Amino acid sequence: MTALLNIDDPIFDLLENGKGTITESVVRRLNDRGYTTVGSIALIEEPLHVARKIGISQDMMVHLVHTAQYRSAMVIQRREPQWLPGYPIYFDIETDLKWNKIWLIGAVDAKEKKFYKFFANTWSDELSMLQEFNDFLKVRQNRPLQYYSCNGFDVRITQNACARWGQYDHAIFTQPEQDMCYELRKSYYLPTKNRKLKTMAKFLGYDMSLEDRDDYMDGKECAESYVRHASFGEPLDPNVFVYNENDVWMLPFVANRLAQRAIKQNIYVR
Helix, strand or coil, rough: CCCCCCCCCCCHHHEEECEECCCCCHHHHHHHHHCCEHHHHCCCCCCHHHHHHHCCCHHHHHHHHHHHHHHHCCCCCCCCCCCCCCCEEEEEECCCCCCCCCCEEEEEEEECCEEEEEEECCCHHHHHHHHHHHHHHHHHCCCCCCEEECCCCCHHHHHHHHHHHHCCCHHHHHCEEEHHHHHHHHHHHHCCCCCCCCHHHCCCCCCCHHHCCCCCHHHHHHHHHHHHHHHCCCCCCCCHHHHHHHHHHHHHHHHHHHHHHHHEECCCCC
């Protein structure tokens, strides 16, 4: 794995073993213009303009800026996130293995900074759980529902469940909603291997000690535990609730931490 660099390290350290597309001649030209450190390169706002000024290819300059940002683990804000107005309600659902029925909804009210749990102890309790969630939303009308799925999963599956029960007047159909995945991808550059919620949360400093526990459960294991509970009467592993709540709290953490940490920058490309 490529080693991370400090922003005060010299530009030459961007080269792997002193080799690469960035030559020593380019490094000298940059140094002559005052660009001497990794941080000074990473913060260049108009790399195409700098490339013309020092006489190197635009592609090389953009590559150098992006390499400096990645190697120094910077978070770059491409634009202001366009969040829906109002205190958000962050939420996450747990379903059966076919992503059809819902048995747990976790929600954090950003205004209250409080976690709420809605649970169906049996499959037949799904309707009453959805009704409780509806009551919760009714007193928070026009507050945006925010979740992270990259495909609208949480709202879409909840709407499908309500439709199956004939609950077409449920607030899930009218509440403003926003899949955070799309907005974060458009607004921030992160030097992470993927954009999974847990990957970003870990990179941004979220306490991941829960995932290191021997009894930690992932989403599939939670679903399997509930199916055994609902179908065969086995005791439900209480860690399913810990897993869900932890995932919900990651949502405001990632959004707030990005806003605090990101460096505002515009990278102009052809």
